[in-house]
Amino acid sequence: MSRPEDTLPPDLFYNDTESYKYTTSSRIKSIQSSMTQRALQLLALTSPSMVLDIGCGSGLSGEHLSSSGHIWVGMDISASMLAIALDRDTDGDLLLADMGQGVPFRPGTFDAAISISALQWLCNADSSEVSATGRLSRFFDGLYSSLKRGGKAVLQFYPKNDVQRTMITSAAVKAGFGAGLLEDDPETKNKKLYLVLTVGAGRGEVVGGAVAGRDVTDVVKGMEGVDVIDERRKGKNGKGKEIKGSKSWILRKKEQGRNKGRAVKGDSKYTGRKRRPVF
Amino acid sequence: MKILTSNYITCAVKACKSSTLSFPLHFQDAELVQEEVDFNAEFIVGILPRIEWDALIVTAAELGFTNLPAQKPEPTEEAPLGEQVLKDLHKLLLETQVTEGKLVCGNCQHIYNIHQGIANFLLPNHLV
Numbered sequence A: 001m002s003r004p005e006d007t008l009p010p011d012l013f014y015n016d017t018e019s020y021k022y023t024t025s026s027r028i029k030s031i032q033s034s035m036t037q038r039a040l041q042l043l044a045l046t047s048p049s050m051v052l053d054i055g056c057g058s059g060l061s062g063e064h065l066s067s068s069g070h071i072w073v074g075m076d077i078s079a080s081m082l083a084i085a086l087d088r089d090t091d092g093d094l095l096l097a098d099m100g101q102g103v104p105f106r107p108g109t110f111d112a113a114i115s116i117s118a119l120q121w122l123c124n125a126d127s128s129e130v131s132a133t134g135r136l137s138r139f140f141d142g143l144y145s146s147l148k149r150g151g152k153a154v155l156q157f158y159p160k161n162d163v164q165r166t167m168i169t170s171a172a173v174k175a176g177f178g179a180g181l182l183e184d185d186p187e188t189k190n191k192k193l194y195l196v197l198t199v200g201a202g203r204g205e206v207v208g209g210a211v212a213g214r215d216v217t218d219v220v221k222g223m224e225g226v227d228v229i230d231e232r233r234k235g236k237n238g239k240g241k242e243i244k245g246s247k248s249w250i251l252r253k254k255e256q257g258r259n260k261g262r263a264v265k266g267d268s269k270y271t272g273r274k275r276r277p278v279f
Numbered sequence B: 001m002k003i004l005t006s007n008y009i010t011c012a013v014k015a016c017k018s019s020t021l022s023f024p025l026h027f028q029d030a031e032l033v034q035e036e037v038d039f040n041a042e043f044i045v046g047i048l049p050r051i052e053w054d055a056l057i058v059t060a061a062e063l064g065f066t067n068l069p070a071q072k073p074e075p076t077e078e079a080p081l082g083e084q085v086l087k088d089l090h091k092l093l094l095e096t097q098v099t100e101g102k103l104v105c106g107n108c109q110h111i112y113n114i115h116q117g118i119a120n121f122l123l124p125n126h127l128v
């Protein structure tokens, strides 16, 4: 099946006909509904909140925010989708806006954000003037700023391949978010990917992603299949600094030694462990 | 557009990010409707700390509501906000909506049109 993202820009793809077809399909309604419920579960909001729905479309995702007692603002680039949202008497406040141009809200305003099946559209630059990376970073920078400290976002998306998946997750981490990926029904054709983002302490207060990584671990703790994206763990191949004396550092040094033909002790489970002081 | 949203939204033009004049955006030729929204005291209490009160006074005045208190009602442990105050806020922030009109940036004068309650925030690329 060809991906709509590869055929047309979103505002042209979601024209009146397509938007109507999308919104009235009972199959789509039920999928969007279950993914939104999952996102809400991951957000774990404990009180009625102010939520941003990015790529809200005709309101299929937003209506679950309303029924959970939240007030929401939705932004979407397709006027046809928003017109259907109006027809359906959606409770959310709607904006015609392009997430790739940023998220135009005062800093620290929203309690949380969701996005259901929209983010992959950002991987296709739809004009020659602006790169996909540029649009992604404008989006995540804006989202980061518009969420309150301690705020969370859950974004379900359909990456075309690993390149897109990495493009999106690394743009989120670069913006300052603590990030984790959750995959439901992996290895099946129904697999669903959720990017879980947290806004930790203010940027600049914490060096690197140190706290960010921990935050998101708490959010998704105990949930099966969650993969915390933590730049620090990348060791020497990633951007993070490898700590001198750490296990990975020792293993790498030993490997280097072996490659140079030196006599190096074999690796064991004790390699790089802290030794107890001996009295 | 709800009054609450107008207290959150800023000019999307890049050059306006650092200007204090780009918030709040100013309503012009606004047509208002009142639409009932379920009252939820907990929601109002929860968002009140993130309301910019001075901006709300400006916005409300532009729409013809001039009887807001000069200071944000601040709940304390001994004196939580009374039901009436919360209901008044609910009515203004969530039930009062602008259906037609414009939002204008005080810095770059960009006009964001509002039609059927939906504000158009799409920008030409050179302004982003």
Ligand SMILES: C[S@@+](CC[C@H](N)C(=O)[O-])C[C@H]1O[C@@H](n2cnc3c(N)ncnc32)[C@H](O)[C@@H]1O
Pocket (backbone or CB within 6 Å): A010, A011, A014, A032, A054, A055, A056, A057, A058, A059, A060, A061, A075, A076, A077, A078, A081, A097, A098, A099, A100, A115, A116, A117, A118, A121, A122
């Ligand atoms: C598959 S629909 C999902 C709509 C809704 N979230 C739902 O669950 O039914 C994807 C939506 O993303 C919107 N979209 C795509 N690119 C966008 C962009 N750059 N800015 C805002 N919305 C965008 C499309 O217009 C479309 O309404």
Ligand SMILES: [Zn+2]
Pocket (backbone or CB within 6 Å): B011, B012, B013, B016, B022, B105, B106, B107, B108, B109, B110
């Ligand atoms: Zn402006």
